[in-house]
Amino acid sequence: MTRTKTDLFTSDETRLAELAKALAHPARIAILKMLATKNSCICGEIVDELPLAQATVSQHLKELKNVGLIKGEIDGPKVCYCLNEDGIKELRLLWSALEANVMAKCC
Amino acid sequence: MTRTKTDLFTSDETRLAELAKALAHPARIAILKMLATKNSCICGEIVDELPLAQATVSQHLKELKNVGLIKGEIDGPKVCYCLNEDGIKELRLLWSALEANVMAKCC
């Protein structure tokens, strides 16, 4: 697999890196865990649970949404966030490929 | 699980985020795949395979080493890199916990 400047990396590498970046902050991991256990969650509850300002949490939520791991649905004045099944499935798939290609060869 | 300013996140969240950050660049994912398939690898071979300057690749290798996912062993004037079993195992463990706590609840 030779790489050139125009075809820098495979799309799987690029996409997995993108998803990994979304997980690259403890607050965002905490948010995902929270959404999984409570099944869905009003934005305010997430803010209350995290040791971060409302604006910062909103920013983290936006990142998770942009990358496709969660989605938010407006519910009156509030916003209800939940996991985005499509994104989670994609992450699982790309991860298990890495698991097979990398981890399995090692341990 | 209430969080305070002194105990911001759990150590698992923090460590997984750290490992995820190491995966948050396609070049570093490519490096891990390369080390897995070739089993071990002279630094120069990695540089040749990637569309990046030597200094940049060296920087990516350093990050992977610092986080514990690879190790490098000096072999004359060259350096031979390989996966670090301990770090890979840790990543698998933290990942499967996330898989159980998050993914399984969703799909």
Place this chain on the structure above:
DNA sequence: TAGTTTAATCGTAAAGCTACGATAAACGAT
């Protein structure tokens, strides 16, 4: 309609990431 609640966005400061060329350090070979 006025006031309150909720969440996104704006503006911004500080820190970190990514890339590269240039340089230094370590080693083998001549």
Place this chain on the structure above:
DNA sequence: ATCGTTTATCGTAGCTTTACGATTAAACTA
């Protein structure tokens, strides 16, 4: 000893991330 090879490190530019307070926008509530 000197030279070429190999890799790490330095210095630096440009961009991104993270954090927060302040503000805005939207939607209930009295």
